Amino acid sequence: MLVNKKYIKRHKMGFVYFHWINAISFFLLFLTALPLYTDTFRFLYDMFGAATLQYAHRVFAVIFIANPIIGLVTAHDGIRRLVKEVLSFGRDDIVFNQKFPAELIGKEPEGIPPQSFYNGGEKMNILLQAVIWALLVISGAVLWFGEGLVSPAIRTWMIPLHSICAGFGFAAAIGHIYLALGVNPDSMQGMCDGTVKASYAAKHHGKWIDELVAEGKVTREEIKQAVKN
Template sequence: MSEIKGKVLKHSEQTRTMHWIHLICFIILGLTGIGFYFDITSIDNLFGGSANASNVHVWTGVVFTLGPLIYVLFNFEKFAKFIDTITTFTKDDFGWLKTMGGYVPFIKAEHIPPQDKYNAGQKILGLLVIIGCILMIVTGFPMWLLRDTMPAILVWLCWKVHFWTAVILILAILGHFFLAAIHPKSRVEFASMMIDGYVDAEYTSHHNAKWFAQLKKAE
């Protein structure tokens, strides 16, 4: 067993709040969206009929947009660091991707390179979520507010982009949920985002060795 004792504050209160808001919105948006894309009346009825469900969908969309926007404005430093981390890919990240971080059973992973605050997989997820959300926003709002003025082709285009982005996002988020909450190797991180923000220093030194080294140096 390792010697490192103590805890690491991985996610601040504001970050966690934003994550919660986004999570709840995402579930509502996904549910209502699936409901009216596939004509599942039982889902629509959950929100009080199809017209109400779409009302819920658009207004949840507003919160879904404003939440991260306000967060970024008030936490620019955290945001900038986050962006820096997820857009920096070194050979350690590619090494992680080659072995898939040891998460995939049939890929042998004897040595996994040290990782930043977020491993390469999480970086890709972060980028996917940011690009995906931007696409959802730029197609979603016109379908709601400009549906009268837009030509049919644009309504159609928005619809298609909105749908396929949603498919990709939902799949990505399902994977994210599995690794962060269910997978025995990584589920200890669940609490850091969903509850108090802390992770074991011991765990961090393994999973995010490069970041932990920085934190230690700063001590």
């Protein structure tokens, strides 16, 4: 569980690949659709051709849809963890979400309760991204294959639904990236080699550490030493 007496194994590599394929395919879907919304991005059509970008959008859509399905095999521990964490949303997560925003303006808020594998904000992000994924896939599938299968009125409603989900997904992704790179840069290592500093884990995910100790995967003494290293 401990790596080089300083780091803790947090994510398996299958989950790391799952995360990056999801992130990259989401941004490429967004980028290939942008010229449909604003002339500012019309240059993308001029550069690559409208037909090519529209074709690329469908290729990235297939990757975006297939990734979590394949992930059920290649990243099953990590995906099971996402579901378990969202379902365990409780009081400590609510308190975290009330207190945490002060950190965004450089303060050190008092009284944040120890957090589990994912904190209250991450749990909300997971749920939001999962709902957005499902709505994007359903509305996208109706737009792609729905002609003659669903009523024209329903197909018409799928256009704003698809766009609103893309907008919310993008805004949430920007917030998520800011939190990962700007507020908690130590979390990034977890999405690179799967490990995080023990000091980071103890500070931000105390309940997860308690869980590892209770399961006998690491001792309290080893954690103390790793935090010092």
